[in-house]
Amino acid sequence: MWHEATVLRIDRQSPNTRLFTLMVLDDFMFQFKPGQFITLDLPIHEKRRLRLRSYSIANIPNKENILQLSITKLEGGKGSSYLFDEVKEGHILSFKGPGGVFTLPKVLPEKLVFICTGTGIAPFRSMLLSLREKAIRDIAIHLIFGTRYEDGILFREEMKSFQNDFDYFRYSVALSREEYISKSPNPDVHKGYVHSIYQKEYADIHKNIKFLLCGWSGMVDEAVANLKKMGYEERDVYYELYG
Numbered sequence: 001m002w003h004e005a006t007v008l009r010i011d012r013q014s015p016n017t018r019l020f021t022l023m024v025l026d027d028f029m030f031q032f033k034p035g036q037f038i039t040l041d042l043p044i045h046e047k048r049r050l051r052l053r054s055y056s057i058a059n060i061p062n063k064e065n066i067l068q069l070s071i072t073k074l075e076g077g078k079g080s081s082y083l084f085d086e087v088k089e090g091h092i093l094s095f096k097g098p099g100g101v102f103t104l105p106k107v108l109p110e111k112l113v114f115i116c117t118g119t120g121i122a123p124f125r126s127m128l129l130s131l132r133e134k135a136i137r138d139i140a141i142h143l144i145f146g147t148r149y150e151d152g153i154l155f156r157e158e159m160k161s162f163q164n165d166f167d168y169f170r171y172s173v174a175l176s177r178e179e180y181i182s183k184s185p186n187p188d189v190h191k192g193y194v195h196s197i198y199q200k201e202y203a204d205i206h207k208n209i210k211f212l213l214c215g216w217s218g219m220v221d222e223a224v225a226n227l228k229k230m231g232y233e234e235r236d237v238y239y240e241l242y243g
Helices: 078-085 118-133 156-164 194-201 217-229
Strands: 002-014 017-024 037-041 052-056 066-072 092-099 111-117 140-147 168-175 188-191 209-216 237-242
Touching: 002 066, 017 078, 052 066, 052 118, 066 078, 066 118, 111 118, 111 194, 118 140, 118 156, 118 209, 118 237, 140 156, 140 194, 156 168, 168 194, 194 217, 209 217, 217 237
Parallel strands: 111 140, 111 209, 140 168, 168 188, 209 237
Antiparallel strands: 002 017, 002 092, 017 066, 037 052, 037 092
16 A cells, blocks of 8 residues: 655764654554564656665654654665655655564564664664563563664664663674774674674573564675574574665
């Protein structure tokens, strides 16, 4: 089903990432599950299939029909270039959805490990907001976020604040190209990639744990292979990839 939405705000999250806040122009509440995405139809090609771009929803369902999309401008990317260079507040966008099955497990485990890079954090923000709204505190959550430089850390203050909402919430950041790494307990910042963090933390097999991965396909593929080598079952690993 196709919908229309008005662009309410465009906020800078990092040098090449913006948070687009949309209001769905439906007479009913737009429903979706945390972790799902919508697909925009952008006027960048004559053929519709070449105009479609999918983005994870970064917030939760609400009466105001607000959707938030965290979008990075890609070099040579026609879709992201159009959104960054042409779309302004008040612009009307056409989209379909929601889509996707990358959602929280029906039965929550004792521990969730979210592993992501870049805007792959968007579905996890939605999941965390949903868990907080439902006042589900008695679950251990470890968010591992990777980016190149410190100015690319998305939703930083909000992620730190989740420590107040859960009995156990750990927030780790891996910076792959930053030369100087500041020492900080929240988030605990590491030089390198996300893989070194979970490989160290979960080398000993944990029972009743689920790993959820979202980000560039190279990262996700490597993480899936690593977790399998570490002894975790396929049923314990969920993932969504792009690129």
